[in-house]
Amino acid sequence: MYLTEYINGHVHLEESDMCESDGKLFLNEAFSVIMEEILHKGTDSKEKVCEWKDPDQLRALLDLDLREHGESHEQLLQRVQDVARYSVKTCHPRFFNQLFAGVDYHALTGRLLTETLNTSQYTYEVAPVFVLMEEEVLRKLRSLVGWSEGDGIFCPGGSMSNMYAMNIARYWAFPQVKTQGLWATPRMAIFTSQQSHYSMKKAAAFLGIGTDNIFIVQADESGSMIPEDLEAKIMQAKSKDAVPFFVNATAGTTVQGAFDPLNHIADISERNGMSICMPLGEEACCFPKNTNICANATYLFQQDKFYDTSLDTGDKSIQCGRKVDCLKLWLMWKAIGTHGLSERVDKAFALARYLVEEMEKRENFKLVCKGHFVNVCFWFIPPSLRGKENSPDYQERLSKVAPVIKERMMKRGTMMVGYQPMDGHVNFFRMVVVSPQLTTKDMDFFLDEIEKLGKDL
Amino acid sequence: MYLTEYINGHVHLEESDMCESDGKLFLNEAFSVIMEEILHKGTDSKEKVCEWKDPDQLRALLDLDLREHGESHEQLLQRVQDVARYSVKTCHPRFFNQLFAGVDYHALTGRLLTETLNTSQYTYEVAPVFVLMEEEVLRKLRSLVGWSEGDGIFCPGGSMSNMYAMNIARYWAFPQVKTQGLWATPRMAIFTSQQSHYSMKKAAAFLGIGTDNIFIVQADESGSMIPEDLEAKIMQAKSKDAVPFFVNATAGTTVQGAFDPLNHIADISERNGMSICMPLGEEACCFPKNTNICANATYLFQQDKFYDTSLDTGDKSIQCGRKVDCLKLWLMWKAIGTHGLSERVDKAFALARYLVEEMEKRENFKLVCKGHFVNVCFWFIPPSLRGKENSPDYQERLSKVAPVIKERMMKRGTMMVGYQPMDGHVNFFRMVVVSPQLTTKDMDFFLDEIEKLGKDL
Ligand SMILES: Cc1ncc(COP(=O)(O)O)c(C=O)c1O
Ligand SMILES: Cc1ncc(COP(=O)(O)O)c(C=O)c1O
Numbered sequence: 001m002y003l004t005e006y007i008n009g010h011v012h013l014e015e016s017d018m019c020e021s022d023g024k025l026f027l028n029e030a031f032s033v034i035m036e037e038i039l040h041k042g043t044d045s046k047e048k049v050c051e052w053k054d055p056d057q058l059r060a061l062l063d064l065d066l067r068e069h070g071e072s073h074e075q076l077l078q079r080v081q082d083v084a085r086y087s088v089k090t091c092h093p094r095f096f097n098q099l100f101a102g103v104d105y106h107a108l109t110g111r112l113l114t115e116t117l118n119t120s121q122y123t124y125e126v127a128p129v130f131v132l133m134e135e136e137v138l139r140k141l142r143s144l145v146g147w148s149e150g151d152g153i154f155c156p157g158g159s160m161s162n163m164y165a166m167n168i169a170r171y172w173a174f175p176q177v178k179t180q181g182l183w184a185t186p187r188m189a190i191f192t193s194q195q196s197h198y199s200m201k202k203a204a205a206f207l208g209i210g211t212d213n214i215f216i217v218q219a220d221e222s223g224s225m226i227p228e229d230l231e232a233k234i235m236q237a238k239s240k241d242a243v244p245f246f247v248n249a250t251a252g253t254t255v256q257g258a259f260d261p262l263n264h265i266a267d268i269s270e271r272n273g274m275s276i277c278m279p280l281g282e283e284a285c286c287f288p289k290n291t292n293i294c295a296n297a298t299y300l301f302q303q304d305k306f307y308d309t310s311l312d313t314g315d316k317s318i319q320c321g322r323k324v325d326c327l328k329l330w331l332m333w334k335a336i337g338t339h340g341l342s343e344r345v346d347k348a349f350a351l352a353r354y355l356v357e358e359m360e361k362r363e364n365f366k367l368v369c370k371g372h373f374v375n376v377c378f379w380f381i382p383p384s385l386r387g388k389e390n391s392p393d394y395q396e397r398l399s400k401v402a403p404v405i406k407e408r409m410m411k412r413g414t415m416m417v418g419y420q421p422m423d424g425h426v427n428f429f430r431m432v433v434v435s436p437q438l439t440t441k442d443m444d445f446f447l448d449e450i451e452k453l454g455k456d457l
Numbered sequence: 458m459y460l461t462e463y464i465n466g467h468v469h470l471e472e473s474d475m476c477e478s479d480g481k482l483f484l485n486e487a488f489s490v491i492m493e494e495i496l497h498k499g500t501d502s503k504e505k506v507c508e509w510k511d512p513d514q515l516r517a518l519l520d521l522d523l524r525e526h527g528e529s530h531e532q533l534l535q536r537v538q539d540v541a542r543y544s545v546k547t548c549h550p551r552f553f554n555q556l557f558a559g560v561d562y563h564a565l566t567g568r569l570l571t572e573t574l575n576t577s578q579y580t581y582e583v584a585p586v587f588v589l590m591e592e593e594v595l596r597k598l599r600s601l602v603g604w605s606e607g608d609g610i611f612c613p614g615g616s617m618s619n620m621y622a623m624n625i626a627r628y629w630a631f632p633q634v635k636t637q638g639l640w641a642t643p644r645m646a647i648f649t650s651q652q653s654h655y656s657m658k659k660a661a662a663f664l665g666i667g668t669d670n671i672f673i674v675q676a677d678e679s680g681s682m683i684p685e686d687l688e689a690k691i692m693q694a695k696s697k698d699a700v701p702f703f704v705n706a707t708a709g710t711t712v713q714g715a716f717d718p719l720n721h722i723a724d725i726s727e728r729n730g731m732s733i734c735m736p737l738g739e740e741a742c743c744f745p746k747n748t749n750i751c752a753n754a755t756y757l758f759q760q761d762k763f764y765d766t767s768l769d770t771g772d773k774s775i776q777c778g779r780k781v782d783c784l785k786l787w788l789m790w791k792a793i794g795t796h797g798l799s800e801r802v803d804k805a806f807a808l809a810r811y812l813v814e815e816m817e818k819r820e821n822f823k824l825v826c827k828g829h830f831v832n833v834c835f836w837f838i839p840p841s842l843r844g845k846e847n848s849p850d851y852q853e854r855l856s857k858v859a860p861v862i863k864e865r866m867m868k869r870g871t872m873m874v875g876y877q878p879m880d881g882h883v884n885f886f887r888m889v890v891v892s893p894q895l896t897t898k899d900m901d902f903f904l905d906e907i908e909k910l911g912k913d914l
Contacts, residue, residue, distance in 0.1 A: 307512065
């Protein structure tokens, strides 16, 4: 059938289906739209962080439907414009909603270069630059935590890093799991603090260990794991014939930014026969020794290649095709150096302290806890609740404040910050200072704006 | 300490650490380098696919070391240039090495837009456009396979899609696995063909099921699963008290491009109490019904939000932060329509048929099998081996041909194509026709070049 079509000329085999120059023209024009709409307007504090639309409105505006026939150059440019326009500007100086924010132009350049090169990290053959670069960046990251040898991998995010760490700890404890599965091992126990990230639950479920086999360790008021309770929970697990194999310690918890006592936890773990992996930052997972979880695919990892096949590192990954993740970090690091990176950290700390001090000067802010990291968790106490701490419905009424302020904020588009309840604390805001572009002015604006949005509450 | 530093003015809290305009200038100049080095030169068939360097040479050229201090604008632009220069040009018309190739300018625009917006797919709040867009693209993908309802997710690649499918099938068969782990279930059995992708092994190991619990089903000469053997293997598993819960059927195997008999396998699966998931393409995984594998993180998925929180779809994912993957596909689809996509498929089929016909005209090419898809697996029979099929060392000598040609090809940089051995077949080349830019001229070049590279062998 295809041959007939070909002979009849319905399929044009002599020509490429898109004119290269049209394609490049589109890309160039779209890049101008991206620069203008996202990087100029989106980083301008006078513009909105987000042009809020209800889902139904937005569906109508975007016309997402995928049809039989394609659209014109102009229509498609308009699509690019619309996507940019109605998306949240995470690069905006008043985007404080997640644990990421701001824009680093060198890192962004690295990302665009990665996307354009569009290769996969599995073999030296198709990713010569990135195989060597990943090796170097991981070596450097390990050296920052004091490991002179070991292994590691970049993967799509912190949750995946945690899964890698859990999988490797399990493999070290019970190597037969790789071939025979969990039926060939005793029940295993995971330890993590009540303040740890919910990716622990996902990992336990996905890896077949089950969420019931997570033993939750208590944290103190600041959010830091209590080592005595870890010991108690290890005893408890053992008494139930579950074998401790994994303690998840966090440096910078999701909500409060607390640090678990790493050295103390390491001692307890080692005494109980557990080893150490380290999901670093959000995207890299490092181990102090080599791992062996490969599957040996002969179609990618031929041993008779003409170069050193130990550089075909794809077999370390649970992915096959794997995006290049090291370039953005590498280019940013080259641009500002270790010194520049550490200055950014210092600055974020100092701005967070500044924010806390300013809050303490104002009577309508109350800290949830005194943290030491860049997370600042606080309640806004509106005029109607001031001095009413002892009234019976205080907590109930306070819990409604953050959602209302949040809704107003989104609809005005002036800024974005998240809120949540936590262990008996009703809804509070969590501000995390991460963007290198921030200044004290942004902190002042933040406080003023919350006051403005909540002044009638 | 930080406060003191701040007061002493060592940390400049009044200024942003990078001048916005410097950053934008860098990005703009780097974008020109990307256009020139990758998209102009890289797509020019007169340029090299890859400028091959040995790892040691390349390490020296790249200077990957991360230092204390940053570099100048010019040095950094040179870095961008070097990364582009020494990377493989997967957009080159003679890159045939993997299952991806070529460049689609609309998809690339979608990728650059995604990277610049730099948001995460988890909530409507931070990704309003992309939550709705993903929903629409998944709906469309499901409709292509005939499902009018169901669920799905984009994830980082086909291997991850396979893991999702396996995890969901397991959850449907034994929901207690989520909380109690595999110790609360009988041993489970996975069925997959001998030609299936090695991600099955990785998934079985990672999910705690174990690679020994994979039952390998035989495939016929063309690479397609033999349903009678599937039935036999299911019997075998049952006789060993392993419960069948998952059959992996492939539409387009990795090496031969074979299609497993999907309907027949579906019948057998249903008769044996198994349900159907479908990892689609390389990045989307679709299910015919809704799933319930969430972990309910209160800090992201507050139920008192002011919009329909069923749009906060992040909880479906095993990731937390999740890159936007739908935009590139959506924009390309908008650009050429369903019709344009299907024309590309027709064209790839026709070009693959053209290649096979041309090979049959030349005496030094021998097909491994007659496939029906876009993969063409073949041996190049060099002059010295022609007519020697019966000599005792024929296979041994033939196995050495592809690696030598490959090495020469890489060093010349004229093209890239992969080779591998397979089940008693010695090393052969696998050519996969996927790029929409290809024409019959590229196919002719491919054959001529292999002949040229191997003419003295
Ligand atoms: C049939 C099949 N399934 C899954 C995969 C894995 O996809 P990915 O590389 O995106 O993980 C591949 C990759 O070649 C494949 O050929
Ligand atoms: C402490 C911690 N670990 C892991 C994660 C998950 O990271 P990701 O979103 O990259 O999966 C987060 C995300 O907030 C986190 O705060």
